[in-house]
Amino acid sequence: xxxxxxxxxxxxxxxxxxxxxxxxxxxxxxxxxxxxxxxxxxxxxxxxxxxxxxxxxxxxxxxxxxxxxxxxxxxxxxxxxxxxxxxxxxxxxxxxxxxxxxxxxxxxxxxxxxxxxxxxxxxxxxxxxxxxxxxxxxxxxxxxxxxxxxxxxxxxxxxxxxxxxxxxxxxxxxxxxxxxxxxxxxxxxxxxxxxxxxxxxxxxxxxxxxxxxxxxxxxxxxxxxxxxxxxxxxxxxxxxxxxxxxxxx
Numbered sequence: 001x002x003x004x005x006x007x008x009x010x011x012x013x014x015x016x017x018x019x020x021x022x023x024x025x026x027x028x029x030x031x032x033x034x035x036x037x038x039x040x041x042x043x044x045x046x047x048x049x050x051x052x053x054x055x056x057x058x059x060x061x062x063x064x065x066x067x068x069x070x071x072x073x074x075x076x077x078x079x080x081x082x083x084x085x086x087x088x089x090x091x092x093x094x095x096x097x098x099x100x101x102x103x104x105x106x107x108x109x110x111x112x113x114x115x116x117x118x119x120x121x122x123x124x125x126x127x128x129x130x131x132x133x134x135x136x137x138x139x140x141x142x143x144x145x146x147x148x149x150x151x152x153x154x155x156x157x158x159x160x161x162x163x164x165x166x167x168x169x170x171x172x173x174x175x176x177x178x179x180x181x182x183x184x185x186x187x188x189x190x191x192x193x194x195x196x197x198x199x200x201x202x203x204x205x206x207x208x209x210x211x212x213x214x215x216x217x218x219x220x221x222x223x224x225x226x227x228x229x230x231x232x233x234x235x236x237x238x239x240x241x242x243x244x245x246x247x248x249x
Contacts, residue, residue, distance in 0.1 A: 005178040007036070013187060018194060026198055027194060039189045039190035051077055053167070054170050058070045058166075060159070060164060065160060071146045072148050077143065079167070081167040082165070139151065139166075148166060195222075195228065202221060203218035
């Protein structure tokens, strides 16, 4: 159990880090679960290892067309690109478009026609022409509403049964990825939040003297947890946050 692989193991690991089995941790089970959820949310939003690039495929229904937006699935953090799929909306996906012919005629003999450098330059030139004369469909993604709005003519450009493919980043869910529970930063951060909760609970009884002359001091426990939380959040900003241009498509 030294390396937690489930939520239950993770919870026990954090409590033992605070002294469970030696000390009484005055935190309810519900409070522990809430603080773990808070830790996971912060980890997902700011830790580069909590995000993975992925593609999201949606087959349009008439309801999607009537709504003029689509949903792209759970745990999607960002959408960086909508992949061209449909010739009617300016997305030429036929076997006779110039990009396909470039692949068909040139890819097999790169070593004889200038190598990869020539191929990359040709691709960049085609991209420039595409930007100048065709343009890029604008889109907005609302994470909390789970809506991908694409600025196109939904009545004429698409029909039910067409596919929309988008590229972006989704959150890693520890419940589906056991190795995430063993993330060093996540374990330390969850323990710090639980310690703060423990201190907040005991602060209501500050100064109360127990049998044996022991005086309860929730403030110290709370402050230690708060300090540790601040240290870990500073570490997150310095070491684990993705660069500014990470989400540019």
